[in-house]
Amino acid sequence: MNIYKLSNLENYSIKKYLSILFTLVILTQTAPAGTLSTVFFYNPESSVDNFATLKSEFDDYLAxxxxxxxxxxxxxxxxxSVVNDKSQGIYLLSSWHYAQLNSKTPLEAKLVGVSKGELQQRKILTSKDITSTSGLSGATIAxxxxxxxxxxxxxxxxGSEYAAIIPxxxxxxxPKDIDALMAVGYGVANAAVSSxxxxxxxxxxxxxxxAQLxxxxDGEKNFLLIAAVTKVQKSDETPLLKAIEGMQGQDIGERKLKMLGLDGWKRIDALDASLSKQLR
Amino acid sequence: MALNSSSAILICMALFIARPMAAIAENPTKILIVNSDASVSKYREVKSAFTSQINKQSVRTVEFSIDANHQPEQLQNIIKSENPDLIFSIGSQAYQLSNQYGETKPILFSSAINWQRFGHRYNTFGIANELSVSQELSLSRYVLPGLNRIGVIYDPKFNSERIAEARKQASELGLTLIELNSFDADSLEKKVEELLSKIDILWLIADPSVLSDKETVEKIFNLSTEHKKPIITYSNAFMSYGASLIIAADTPTMGRQAANMAQNILLHERINELVQTPAGSHIALNVCQLNKINIHYNADALDAVNQIIECK
Structure with missing residues (x-):
């Protein structure tokens, strides 16, 4: 068996090369100290139990x-509680939740999700057999x-006119809108709330x-998923925000975004003033 | 009849919750939950979703779990002593025993495989364990669009009704069902190969004649991969064999549905469907297998997928 020993010079050169390479990798891949490093996600608009898959897919991409x-x-x-503890992170949340949370913990929206070119969606109430909202009393709504x-x-x-019906x-x-809509078709529910x-x-x-529904x-138009930071946080969100924003335009990133029902992101500062003011 | 000490242990929980409906608050009702096996996670999920939904009502729940330490006959004692207004049975064994000892009590069941085989009383209600054919085919078309010729292997002895329904639903969805229903162990391989040459996707349903042993299952999956045809099926157990798409019922939704139905039964409200189809779906997509056989999926459906399987 041949054993090759590196000379001191060769050894020094390789070590130096590896050291430079390691530094470059750290500089290009590691979040510098004082920057945000975690994306926190919660969406009350979906009950799809896909958290293990989301965690694994997004961790792979972000790593x-x-x-x-x-x-x-x-x-x-x-x-x-994570948001309230002023944890250092970027929060992905629904615009409905954003509006509620913003009044307790001031948030600053940075990105808004885009799907098929749209930034907003509207929820609607549909039914097969009920023909007017007054018929909803006692109904099961999916x-x-x-x-x-x-x-x-x-x-x-x-609206307030039908407030007495809600209880x-x-x-x-x-789990998902499609289930709710089909539940009406199969007679499991009388009506469905869906986008x-x-x-x-x-x-x-x-x-x-x-055709039967x-x-x-219908409700007002609301923004799709929002990426926000707390106003009190002092760390630099730019590298993590760039990583999230960069998911669009590349196959692997776009597929992960599809799992959130999005095609891409738009910066809040690039929105029309009439839209961006809704998020303040 | 007085409860003996072991029976008393079986009564695990009794909850009294305020219910908004005055009529029921004045006359609290009791539900006996009979669980086939409390250690089975799917049963636990159903029970947990059921109790958290039903707890909003003024209902007392009593639990009985059938397992190795408990004699099923003790259920009879519990029913007599507790005198529940409704028995909610989770799993086939629980449903069977509730039918046996429940006398005239209304029974609500869930998670019972092939519930039709146990008989059905006028006051039996339930949530089926399997999604409807229409749900399976619709969701399959959503996730894997363009695969319009669907092959199915079945034994008419077990699945003639399901296939009759599938023919009707396939026609409404613009799909073509291509059936293989006459085979034996010797001819299966040749016939499956013939079927695969005529279809875009193979739909593997719960059929004891087809899924008779591990070798047969492996043979079907191997042939399907050779012919580059994806398999859609109903259980995660087939993922390791190479199923491309698994569409099953979402277990917690079944518990919530059962809770709503229990409320309707206790309030003597009209119930349109005595046995409801599960309203929630759970989807697993094997991207690794689809890539192997070069089949494209609908990326816009990914937000409806619970589990994505990648190549390791």
């Missing part, structure tokens, strides 16, 4: 961009997300069920 990690939450309280979120959407859509409605929380986009998707998935009410 290539620096010492960044992704932390999804299934519980609203836990997520909010929707994706937490009960609190579905109830909030119903209140917004029905008489039974909610059925399902208008999901309702349109049903036309492709099950045209017969789509009629719109009873």
């Amino acid at each position: 290539n961009k620096g010492e960044f990690t992704f932390q999804p939450f299934s519980e609203r309280n836990t997520f909010e 929707g994706a997300g937490s009960d609190e979120y579905i109830k909030g959407q119903l209140q917004q859509m029905l 008489k409605i039974k909610l059925l929380s399902v 208008e986009t999901s309702f349109n998707k049903l036309a492709m998935i099950n045209p017969k069920q789509h 009629k719109k009873l009410a």
Whole structure:
């Protein structure tokens, strides 16, 4: 067996080379001290139990961009306690949740999600057999997300005129919009709360069920997912924000974004003033 | 009949929660939850979702778990002593025993495989364990669009009704169902190869004649991969064999549905569907397998997918 020994000079050169390489890797990939390193995610508009997959897919992507990690939450309280503790991170949250949280912990929206060129979506209430909102008393309404979120959407859509009906409605929380819409088709629910986009998707998935559903009410347009930071945090969010923003335009990143129902991001400072002021 | 000490241990929890409906608050109701096996995670998920939804009502729940330490006959004693207004049974064994000892009590079941085989009383209600054919086919078309010729292997002895429904639903969805329903162990391989040459995707359903042993299952999956045809099926157990898409019922949703249904039963409200189809779906997508056989999936459907399997 041949044993090769490096001369001192060769040894020194390799060590020096490795040292430079290591420094370069750290400089290009590691988040510098004082920068944000974690993306925290919670979405009350979906109950899809995909947290393990989200964690694994986003961690894989972010690890290539620096010492960044992704932390999804299934519980609203836990997520909010992280925000309230002024943890250093970027928070991905629904615009409905953003508006609520912003009043308690001042947030600054940095990016807004984009899907098929749209920044906003509208929730609608559809039914097969109920023909007017007055017929909703005692009905079972299916929707994706937490009960609190579905109830909030119903209140917004029905308005104060029908406030007395809300306590008489039974909610059925399902994992996703498509489940809610199909639950009406199968007679499991009397009506469904879903996004208008999901309702349109049903036309492709099950045209017969789509044709049977009629719109009873609709809500205001709301932004898709928001990426925000707390106003009190002092660290530099730029590297992590760049990593998130950079997901669009590359196959691997875009596929991860699709798991959040997005195609890309738009910077808040690039929005029309009429839109950006809604997030202040 | 007085409870003996071991029976008393079986009564694990009794909850009294204020219910907004005055009529029921004045006359609290009781639900006996009978669990086939408390150690099975799917059963635990159903029970947990059920109790957290039903707790909003003024309902007392009592639990009985059937396992190695408990004699099923003790259920009879519990039913007599507790005199519940409704029995909620989780799992096939629980449903069977509730039917046996429940006398005229209304029974609500969930997680019972092939519930039809246990008989059905006028006051039996339930949440089916399997998604409807229409849900499976619709979601399959959503995630893997453009695969319109669907092959299915089945034994008419077990699945003639399901396939009749599938023919109807496939037609409504613009899909073509291509059936293989006559085979034996010797001819299966040749017939599966013939079927694979005519289809875009193979739909593997729960059929004891087809899924008779591990070798047969492996053979079907191997042939399907050779022919570059994806397999859609109903259980995560087939992921390791190379299933491309698994569409199953979401377990917590079944618990929430059961809770809503229990409320309707206790309030004597009208129930349109005595046995409801599960409203929530759980989707696993094997991207690794799809890449191997060069089949594209709908990336816009990824926000509906619970689990993505990548190549290691």
